[in-house]
Amino acid sequence: MDSKEFIANVRRSLGREEGSQVTPSEATHMSLSSQQVESWAQAITRGIEAHADEYMGQLEKTAVEAGWRVARCATAAQAASHIRNIVRDVEATSVLHSAHPALEALHLGETLIGTGANLEAMVLNDTSDREVQRDALRQKAINADIGITGVDYAIAETGTAVLLARKGVSRVVSLLPPVHIAVVEKGQVLPSLDELFTLRRKEFLHNNLGSYMNLISGPSRSADIEYQLVTGVHGPGEVHMVLIG
Numbered sequence: 703m704d705s706k707e708f709i710a711n712v713r714r715s716l717g718r719e720e721g722s723q724v725t726p727s728e729a730t731h732m733s734l735s736s737q738q739v740e741s742w743a744q745a746i747t748r749g750i751e752a753h754a755d756e757y758m759g760q761l762e763k764t765a766v767e768a769g770w771r772v773a774r775c776a777t778a779a780q781a782a783s784h785i786r787n788i789v790r791d792v793e794a795t796s797v798l799h800s801a802h803p804a805l806e807a808l809h810l811g812e813t814l815i816g817t818g819a820n821l822e823a824m825v826l827n828d829t830s831d832r833e834v835q836r837d838a839l840r841q842k843a844i845n846a847d848i849g850i851t852g853v854d855y856a857i858a859e860t861g862t863a864v865l866l867a868r869k870g871v872s873r874v875v876s877l878l879p880p881v882h883i884a885v886v887e888k889g890q891v892l893p894s895l896d897e898l899f900t901l902r903r904k905e906f907l908h909n910n911l912g913s914y915m916n917l918i919s920g921p922s923r924s925a926d927i928e929y930q931l932v933t934g935v936h937g938p939g940e941v942h943m944v945l946i947g
Contacts, residue, residue: 734900736907743904746897750889754947757891760858762945768861769920770884770943778807781944785850785883786813788942792881794819794847801825801870802852804885804946810850819847825870840874849879849938855901856886856943857917859894863943865916873916882938884918888947 734742750757758774765772775781785808789797797819799805814821822842826835843849851871855864863884865876876882892898905911921941 734903739900739904739907742900746892746900749897750892753893754888754891757858757893758886758888758945758947760893761856761861761886761891761943764858764861765856765920765943766861770861770941772943772945774945776947778946781885781946782808782810782813784944785810785885786817788881788883789814789817789819789848792847792940794881796842796846797821797848797850798824798843798846798875798879799850800852800865800872800875802854802885804852804887804890805850808885823870824872824875839872840878843872843874843878846879848881848883849875849877850883850885851876852885852887853890855898856884856891857893857895857898858891860919861943862895862917862919864898865918867913867915873914876916876918877938880938881940881942882918883942883944885944885946888945 762772762774773781773784775784795818797810797814799810799821801823810821824839824843826832826839851863851865853863854866856862857864863876863886865871865873867873876884892901902911902915918941921939
């Protein structure tokens with residue numbers, strides 16, 4: 703495939719006709735002034751609230767297409783029960799979770815009683831050497847059967863879970879265990895990556911960007927060996943998205 707054919711394929715995937723031009727209304731986050739970023743971010747926030755049900759419904763479909771095992775739950779109690787069933791189905795003995803606020807309502811400690819699974823939080827404390835703690839927690843993530851996280855955002859267009867690094871949120875929870883469960887609450891879903899990058903641009907302007915961002919669009923996939931697609935090589939081979947609301 704030559705470069706022209708590659709670009710043509712990309713254009714068709716984006717739904718743009720041959721010879722079409724990007725209009726000013728399609729300006730990217732990097733081309734916006736600080737004032738424009740603030741204004742657009744406010745509009746995005748209003749849109750999330752106004753179209754929360756619509757975005758959640760779209761995410762439910764695209765996440766399945768991306769390879770997630772999706773469950774739509776009306777309440778946190780239903781979500782907790784579903785997670786308990788996953789833990790029992792995979793016969794997990796070790797479960798690690800992040801400190802995302804969405805997980806607090808699930809009461810995971812109580813939820814997993816009787817499953818035989820040991821539950822631990824991936825959180826550093828201030829009582830001992832932090833490097834030693836990091837090494838110990840990383841080893842626990844390697845040995846864990848399931849990693850449970852919330853999300854900071856989810857993308858309706860692509861079925862993507864977005865995790866931002868901060869205290870109590872480590873990417874290894876979503877990367878190292880063979881099974882990852884991502885919990886998404888209504889109101890966290892953005893229509894597309896454009897909105898995500900605009901909000902991230904705003905955070906950058908406020909010196910609150912963080913060290914990294916994880917975009918997770920289904921199970922780990924690789925075709926490095928003889929172009930044969932294999933899941934679970936570089937990360938979880940089984941991923942669940944639990945939608946609440």
